[in-house]
Amino acid sequence: MTPNYTLSGRYRIIRSLGEGGMANVYLAHDLILDRDVAVKLLRLDLRDDPKTIKRFQREALATTELVHPHIVSLYDVGEENGMQYLVMEYVKGMDLKNYIKEHFPLPLQQVIDIMEQILSAVATAHAHNIIHRDLKPQNILIDEQGNAKITDFGIAVALSEHTMTQTNTILGSVHYLSPEQARGSMATKQSDIYSLGIILYEMLTGSVPFKGETAVSIALKHFQNEIPSVRDYDAKIPQALENVVLQSTAKDPRDRYATVADMANDLLTTLSDTRVGEKRFEPDDLGNDETKIMPSADIAAAIAANRRADAAKSQAKAHPEKTTESTDTATDEAPLPKRSWSKRHPVRRRLIIFGSIAVLLIVAIVIGLELSRPQMTKVPKLTGMTQTTATKVLAKRHLSVGTIKHAKSNAVAKNQIIKSTPGSQQKVQERSRINLTISNGAKQTSFGNYVNESYGDVRATLKAEGFKVKQRFSTSAVAAGQIISQDVVAGSSVLPTNTTVTFTVSAGSRYVGLKDLTGESRGDILNYATANRININFKQGYSDDQKAGYSYDQTPEGGASVRAGSTVTVLMSKGSQPASANLAESFNVKVKVPYKALTTATATANDVKVYYQDDEHLIGTLYREMAITQDTEVTMPFQLTGSQTGQYRIVRNGVTIAQKTKVTNKDASN
Template structure:
C-alpha cells in the first residue's frame, strides 16, 4: 500500500497502526495539502459482507458526530477491493501506549483524560450512537493533550435490538460490560462501564479482570467483584475510587445515568472538599427481601403419598404381610446392575457427544523476536496456524518476527496467528559518482536517507575544475545499509588564485618582472608597440586576456602586452601661459590646474599658492579630433577656463602667436570671458573630454 494513491487523491505514506479488522496508514491529501489517517479494511475481509457492513457503519457513525474529542471523518470510498475511510490525523500517541509507558498515571492526568472521554460519549449518546468498544487502544492523545475517541467500528444506534452475531458478541472482552458479555441489549451505561475500566487501568496499571481465555474473563465480569482500586494504589483519592466503583457496577441501574452525570462528577472529584469523602455504599436489595425468589428442589409425586402414610397409623387389627419368599434379593440385584449399565452407557454417550462439540484450546506461544522458521515450528507444535504480514519499516534483521496477534492468551486448535515479519533493512547499490560535482553527489545520497555526517570528503590532486570526485568508497555496485553507510569521496583541489595586478602605466621591464614574480607566463610574441596619446613611450598601454583584479592562478599565460611607442606623428604640443592673481594681494590663494587633452582626462596638472598676480605655464597635447581644456580653480570655485585646439597648434607651428585668455578679476564669472566658453571637467563632444581621471605617466614623449 505504501506509495499508492486512493481515489486519485490520498497518497499512502507509511503504516502507523492496525487492529483485527483494518490497517491504519498515514497519508497525504493531495487536493487540500494536509496529512490524513487512512483506515483500510484487511484484505482477508474484503469478501465478507458482515465486515464490510461493520466497516461502513464505523464511517456512518463517526461522520454523524462533530465534537472536539471525536476523530473527524473526511471521506469514505472504495477502489477495487480496497475499502477505506479517510479521517483526521492526530500527532501523538494512544492511551494504551501511554499506560504501558507511565502507568499508574498521575490522578490529575487520569481524571482529565476521563473527563474528555466522557464528554465525547455524552455527545455520541446525545446523537443516539453507542460506541460499544471503549478501550485505551481507541483513545488518541494529541501533543496538546487533547483526547480524541476513534474506532466506531462496532458502534450501533441506541435503538438497535441486539449485539449478537450468530451467537457471539463483538468487542474487547477485558472492557466488556456484564450485559455486553451476556449478549443482551447494550446502551449508554455499557460505555460508562468500559470507561470505568479504562480509569481503573490508568490508575492501577492493571486490568480488573484477567483470565486464561476470553470466556473466563467474560464470566468474571458477570460473577466476580472488582478489587478496590485503592487497595492496588493507595494514592487514589476516595472521591476518584467512588467514581470508578459506581461506573463498574454490574447492574446498569446502579451506574451513572448518563455520561454527562459522570463528567460532572469528574469535574469536581479533585476539589479539596471531596478528596476524602466517605466511600460509596450500594443498597443490596436481595439480602433484605424475605419474599425473594428462591431456588428449591421440585416436589416429586410419590413424596405426597409418603406424607399421607405418615399422617395415619396402621389399624391394630390389620393383618401383617406374608413373609418374603426365599432369594428375593436376586431380582433387585439384576435391576440395579441393569440400571448401572444404562447409566454408564449414558455417561459414555454424553462424554462422546460433548467431545464432538468441545473445541480444544491451547496457549499461544510467544514468538516475538524469533526467526520466522523457529516461530512457525513453535506454532506448529502448538497445533496453531499462521498468516504472515511483511513489515517494511522495522530495522530488525530480515525474516524476524517483530510482533504477533494475538499473544498471551488461549486459542482454539487450528486458529491462525498473525505474524508481522521484518523485511530487513533495505540495502542500496553504490552508483558511480566519479567525475561528478561533490554537491550533486551529496544531494543524491541525502535523497536516499544518508546524512551529512556519514559522508567524508578528503582532498585529492589539484585540477582545473575543483570539487570533482576522483575516487569513492564504497566502490561502484557495492551494497550498503543506509543507516550504517560510511562514504568517502576524494575530490579535486582548486588552484590557488590571486588578483591580477594592473600592468598599465608600468615600464616594459617592470611589467615583465611582475609577471615572472607571480609565476605567470608571457607568450613569445606577446609584446607589441603602438603610438598612443595615453601613455608615455615605453609604458604599458593594455594587457590581455587578464585585466586588473581578475582572479588568476600560477601558470596562466599573458598573450598580449601593448607598449607605448610614443605620441602619434600628428600630436601637437602646446605651452599655455595662464595668468592668475590672488583674491586679496599679499595673501595666499591656492589655484588648481585641471587638464583634459588628447593625453589626459580631468588630470590635476598642478596646484600652486600665489600671493601676487603671475602666469602659470601648462603643457598640453592636442590632436586633430581632440582639443585641450584647462580649468583654473581657486579652492572649489571655477574661476577661468582656457581652450586650445589643433588649429592653435598649427598656428603656433607656422609662427603665429596665440595670445592667452585674459585673466578675470576675482569674482568674475567664466561666462563673462571672451576667450571661449567655460568647459566643465569631464565634458565630452567635439574637442571635449569624457571619462575618468587618468594619472600622468613619467618621462612622457615630446
C-alpha cells in the first residue's frame, strides 16, 4: 500500500506503521471525520487463505464487542478489491515493550497504574467471555499521556467456540505463554492471568523470566522452572507486590487468581502499609493427585531402564533353557515330601495376609477422611447489601465476614458491598471467612472533551461509568452520528451518578418523510425519532378521543417532509377534560440559579437547562436553555388542575442542582 492511496474513497494512507505475520498496519487519515486512524490490511499473499480471513474477521468481531477506554476501538470494517481491512483508533506513542526499554526502571506506582488499566481492559474482555490468548507488551500500546490500550484480538476466542488446535504449533508468544498452553491444552481466563503476571514481572525487572535458544526450551521452562524472585532483582520491591507475580504465574491454574478483578484488587493495595511484613506466597498443596513433571534427565534415565528391561525379557523368551537351568541349580535334586499349600508357599501366604490388612487400613483411612472432610457451601450473592445484612446472610451458610476493604464506586451506593472474595456462587468450606469490598460512594472525575467523536461509542463508555446520557439532533455537514457539542464543560469535575450530559449529535443533511405519530406511545415516538434523527418536543393536553399516555396531535402533521435534526411537537393525552369544578390554577415558581466559576480559560458562561411538568409540559422535555454569567432567577409558569402536582429539575453544566417532585400552589412565588 503506497502513501496517498485512498482506501474506499475515505481513508488516505500516510505511511506504514509496521508489518505482522497476518496483516500490515498503516497510518491513515479519515477524510470524512478529519482524524488520523490506523488501518490494518490483510497481507496480499494471505487474502485467498480462508483460515486467515476467518481469523481476521474474528478479530473484528471480538473488538466490536468490547467498548473500554483501555482497548483500542474499532471504527470500520471493509473490503476493497479483495483486500480485507480494519479501521481502528490510532494510538500515538509506542508499545509497552519499547516503553519499558526507554523508561526502565519504572516507579512502582506507575507500574501499578499501568497494570490496573490493563487488568481493567482484560476484565471487560473476560466479562464478554473473550480470552485474548496473546497478551504481551508488544500488544499493549502506551499513548503520549501514559495510558495503556490493548490491541490485537486476532487470536482471541470466545468460550462458546471450539478450541483452535494446530499440530506442533503454539499460538501466542512463548515468553508469555501459560504452562497449560505450552502443553497444548485449551487456553482459559487463567491463561490470560498467567500472561499478565509475566508482563508485571517484566515491568518490575526489565526482562522476561525465562530465556532460551529455542521456543521449545522456553516453553519447557514455563512448566518446569519456578518464576525467579523479583525481590532478588530489587530488594526494594515489597513482598506483597512480588506475591501478585507469584500467584498470577502459579503453575496450576487453580492456584492463580479466580478472576482478573481479584488480581486488580490485590495489586492496588500492594504498596499499603497494612501489608508490610506479608509472607511470601506459596501455592496450596494439591495432594497426591497433583501432576508431577519429571526433569528431562529423569525422563532419559527412565527410558534407558525400560529399554534394558525389554531387552532382558526378549532374551528370556529367546533362551528359556538358561532361565530354567539357573533356577534348578538352587534346588536339591532329591524329591521332597508333599506339604500343604501354606507350608509350600509361606511367602505368598504372608503377602496375602499383609495385603489384606493393608487394604483394610486403606479403606478405613478413606472412610475416615470422607467423614472428617469439611462440608462445602456456595458463597451467596452479596453485591448491593450492607455489611450488617451480609453478615446475617453469610451466617446462614456457616460463613463469616473476613477482611473489609473500602473503595470508591460509581455503580454501587455508599456503604453497600461492591464485591466479595471469593465471589458469588464459588464453593468454599463452611466456617470460611469471606472478604468484602464496600463502597465509599461515587468519586469525582474530570469530564472529557467528546466533540467530533462517535456518539454511540461515547454513550456506551459514559453509561458504564454511571453517567446519564441524552442526545439531541442538529442538521450538520459532518457525518451523521458525530458529536457536535456537549453541555458539560470539558475538564470540569463531576460525580458520574449525579450528572446528566446532553450531546448535540449530527443528523446529517438529509430530509425525512414524517409519519403520522398520533395514537403512539411516548416510547414508540422516541424510538422513531432516534432512528430518523429528529427531535421531539412533548406537550400535554386533554383529549376525549385518545386515552391517557398516547399522542393525539402533532406539528408538523404526518406526511410532511422535514430536515433531519429539526423538532416535531407532539401532544400527549392526559385523558378527557375534567369536570368544570376542577378548573386549572395558574401560578409562577421562581428558583435562583447560582453561577459557578469555571476553571477552563475558554469557557466562562454556565449552561443551564430547565425542565418542568404541569398540565402542558413534561419533565423529560426541555423547557428552556440559557447561558448565565452571574446568579440568575428562573421563572416557571405552572398550570395544574384539581389536586394534581407538578415537578421541576434545573441542570447546570450537566449536573442537577435543583429539583422538586411535588409542586403545588403553595410553592408559588410572591
